[in-house]
Amino acid sequence: MGVLLTLPILIPLFTAALCLLAWRWWRVQRVLGLVSAFALLCAAAALLYRVRTEGIQAVQIGAWPAPYGISLVADLFSAMMVMITGILGAAVAVYSAGSLDKARQSFGYYPLYHVLLMGVCGAFLTGDIFNLYVWFEVMLMASFVLLALGGGQGQIEGALKYVTLNLMASSVFLAAVGLLYSVAGTLNMADLARKLRHAPEPGIVTVLAMLFLVAFGTKAATFPLFFWLPASYHTPPVAVSAIFAGLLTKVGVYALIRVFTLIFVRDDVYVHTLILVIAGLTMVTGVLGAIAQNEFRRLLSFHIVSQIGYMIMGLALFTPLGLAGSVLFIIHNILAKSNLFLVSGLAQRFGGTFDLKKLGGLYEEHPALAVLFLVPALSLAGLPPFVGFFAKLLLIKAGLEAGSYVIVAVALGVSLLTLFSMMKIWTEVFWKPAPQRHPAVRRRAGAGLWASTASLAALTLALGIAAGPAFDLSRDAAAQLVNPQSYIDAVSRAHR
Template identity: 45%
Template structure:
């Protein structure tokens, strides 16, 4: 009886949400639950390798439809929140979809769908049975979860999901260079992930919450002696490593050229952007004061990332390595928008992220098409490819213009937005770095196109006209067309990027979606 008297009655009803969940709100978790369930189904059907592509393609198409609906809702009504287990925030784990997360999740699904279609030609039966499509679907669930979660520890969980899945994709095939690339990729990413986890524990010990809508108010109420700058600096290192920012980016060029080309394409389009997203979300929305203090450091990191990536790309002989360093250089532009820190600068960074996700996925797939024709992507072994495939030559040239940031393709407008924002903020030296890096990227890609396509074939021979499979050309042409449409009609992308940037700099709507009674 004494034991019963010692127990305090706890009424948890006030922490629960007993109202039925709206079907519209259930849409929030479809981009995460859908690919996880499909991955499980693909594992169960691994004995029927022909079923694997269909499962992945249908699932990713459904993800795109769900994310279009989510984006339309966030643009019309503001952020949408669903808390797991009927707990109210901050007790339950929240999924909060704002324009930023919806745009990036939608773009990721488009890139993933292109990769799934291309893989029908690139991934053979043994690789399918070994788990290519389940790994791809699980990775897409991790990417979507990272973009849509409203809990910073849950962000760590989704990083782990996509990291483990990416290990499986990298090592698929078991070649010595793949194993070597996987070890380097895994070691440095695990260091970054461990640092992320330790920093998140430090943050929880400081503010007592992990909900992203709750953290800013808790941090603002802390005394000035609180170690907020230490936490922000640790996040900068951890997420900078995930994003492949200078100088903690050695893992990317050491690994992205080793796996199947479709794996490299999806990695190039998605993985570093998740790290950049986490950095923007943390330093702009959660810790704006600390982010402002760190902006000069971020500006130097951005400039060095842009220029070193472009310079090293210019010196490469192998196309895959060239594209890997261009992925790094592109991250510098996103960080430049973060360093500028204004709503216009952030909008430019987000528009550039969308462009880069599509264009880098496409140009990797184009390199895969080159390898199919020439048997290699080394510039010393290729030439005359415009005769072998005039359509591929035209598509590749279009992607060169896109990645270089030249009109009329998608890369022009984000760079123009960043340059304008930098000039308005008085960051002339950072704008100069952007322009210099853009010039170097143009030289690197122009060199690739001239040597691989325009130059006669090595040894005086001529490339035989080659017909590429439809599953290779269809996703490649679709992504290239999308970059062209975004270049010719940039208004929807610019408007969505501006809305996302406004939501970051003024997160009141985000907070109200999680805590409806909050001011």
């Protein structure tokens, strides 16, 4: 019964252990890694199906009863996030098997990759706030090493900035957890939700909420705490960039949504107004930063920041429709953003550089790549019939219903600027005539690279066509978030 909840953590754990045992045979590690990534995908799909049909699942680790032991909980939002982790994990595993150099593959890439997936899945599934801290650290540790692995100057400098700012956020998170325990006397999130509802000193609870906002805000790269992201995400190999861009900041967003819908529920307008302001500023600064860039991956990195704004906009509005928009937007963004990073890798392969000024002519040489770029790019900008359009539609409708016209105007304006910078990539990389090519440029790429990139683009397209079911799923996930009682009940009758 509880097996389904533990599988997304156990599969990567055992894979990482087996890969370490097979340290000398990197080809064995590669096969293991691929098989396990698809196993994780299947386990995640089974979990999502179970949660969709039977409601919120919860299990107590080690059979310790609810507020004392560690709970693993999967509501619809968690299960969807685990599902998308499985999809991305499999796609990027295929991509990295075809694109990484042998030195990295044989020096611990696969164990680290699966530890990273384990940390991400653990963070999505845990129902205990200190356990969430531990999963964050697992994830960060793996990402630190992946970022620095095999690197020259750029990678090491990027890693240094990433490590320092993330460690500061972790220490704020840890202090906030300690203070929360002293106020509420529990660490179980469902129990915290129950106890903080009648907290004797609401002032202290607001202070704690601010500490969590700073800690998760740094990890999610919100304004003004995002500077580590564009300084580091363009430095590692493309496969690593893609998995970071897809998953890591979204774990921060997930934690923000979880904490601010379950534990620090809206009783003061102050917090949600603050989040709304942060959302708007994040969108604007991110997209303005992106417009100024001339490096493919740096431009995309700034877009990550900009889109985090949309995700927390739904949280700030705190209506069922707004949260549904956030959930759908996160899912769509993970797909589209990683897809764009994978495309940038292929463009670099064919064009020899990430510099937009020196690229060109790829539409003529590789029309398939141009299509694979256009699907996620237009979805990201929010054009119909792609899923990004529907996600933005939900957010904007929620904003209009809540009467927050300023944020709606900002969101629409930023969409236009997003479209502008996507078109900048289009004209520079694909449309303009090909410049003199570097002689070392490769003419073809392996089937794995094409397949993983194309499968993500196909998913973006499919989600756009099947927007109805996708919307239903997000709406139900948001309904569970808005009404945390079902989450609390599921934990209190969890299987031991």
